Amino acid sequence: MANLVEATTNQQFEDFLAKAGKCLTVVHFQAAWAPQCGQMNDVMAELAKEHAHTTFVKLEAEAVPELSEKYEINSVPTFLFFKSGEKVDRMDGAHAPELTKKVQRLAVAGSPVGAAVSSATDINQRLKNLINAAPCMLFMKGSSQEPRCGFSRQIVALLKEHSVQFSSFDILSDEEVRRELKTYSNWPTYPQLYANGELVGGLDIVKELAESGELENTCPKAVTLEHRLKTIINQSPVMVFMKGNKEAAKCGFSRQTLEVLNSTGVDYDTFDILQDEEVRQGLKTYSNWPTYPQLYVKGDLIGGLDILKELKESGDLVAVLKGES
Structure with a gap:
């Protein structure tokens, strides 16, 4: 994949930034010994298929100590986002939905085709990627740490009570996802819970599954x-x-x-x-x-x-x- 590359030196890093020009470059400061880095590399590979004009660079943090010090890389994985050779954003940690969201947002302005508005195909692919970013994905208002509506608060409490391992996406942070996911899923309200890429439903459905004892079989349990x-x-x-x-x-x-x-x-x-x-x-x-x-x-x-x-x-x-x- 031409836009998914690996840099091993400072010079290669600089060359990739220069070659990308005004287009987005995503740099993954990683470590071979960290399993979460391998998982995020898989996410990058999928994003690289979708964003042909974005360059995705894998970089061993310990192999380039000068760069790691310059950009204050204190842990892996860390992602830096560049345009025209300048850092425009940063993400620390293995957060697949957040990485997907940042790439989608930052790639649009730098695309040579100037597609300010995503086509139906683009948004459907993006929604599919978000839904499949984790085995159990919850689209909600706010985050699992800070729900911002009563329904979201209740569903988070239910999932945690039943030890369900899940990731979440804040629909308040992205109006396009908030609007289009209703059509994509044919489900008009939030929160929406997905398991293994398939819609489970909203709060009422999750309550029913919890009461019947089927919730644990529907969603993966959290590892203690x-x-x-x-x-x-x-x-x-x-x-x-x-x-x-x-x-x-x-x-x-x-x-x-x-x-x-x-x-x-x-x-x-x-x-x-x-x-x-x-x-x-x-x-x-x-x-x-x-x-x-x-x-x-x-x-x-x-x-x-x-x-x-x-x-x-x-x-x-x-x-x-x-x-x-």
Whole structure:
């Protein structure tokens, strides 16, 4: 796909901006170790099909420290939006609906064909992309954190009560979506809930599903923090929760932990707690261990840096990492 590219140097980044001219360029500051970046790359690939005159650039944040510092990239994924070489917008985090909305809004003015008004085909494709941006999508007034009408407030409360995992789109922020989605779905009111790309209905329908016990089968359930922590811990036989990652530690204790582990020749994976505040705080309670780094072997907590040093000095570290003792 010609308009979906990857930059590995500062110069390539500058070249892509220059080549795009007045058209929109979307730059994804990413990290290969972050699964949410991979998910957002899939979203970008779909957007690239729809917006042929927009350039989508993938850029490893750690490979270009000067650019990351210049644009204050403190976490991944982060998206920057450029026109005529100047930054015009920014988005931090993995928010597929928000990325779709920003690209749609910013791409129009820079399109060579000057299509200020989207055709019916364009808006239908955009609505389809928004609906499919998450397995369960709620179109509502306001956000799930701050609903702005009673019906939206009630449906959010119902979904949360039944542990439904969902994303939301604020129809008050986009008049075109607010107007056209009624026609697209043949449903005249809001909120509207979609599951796996199909319309479920509004508040009354969701209430009926909740009362009948069918809501959990209709929409995907949210993953509990405990389940999520267990899943991450067991991603690899040897898992280290630290500040930074295997390639770049971001504190002295984490750096020393990597040095100890690297000296053993045993393979291991890492999780950067700086990128996920929920994991950072939740793991302390889950493990009953208040500090980082934390080392796990086959799902069991071994301890922090001091424990690793003691095991290394006693000659037991390799056996422990291999799960042999």
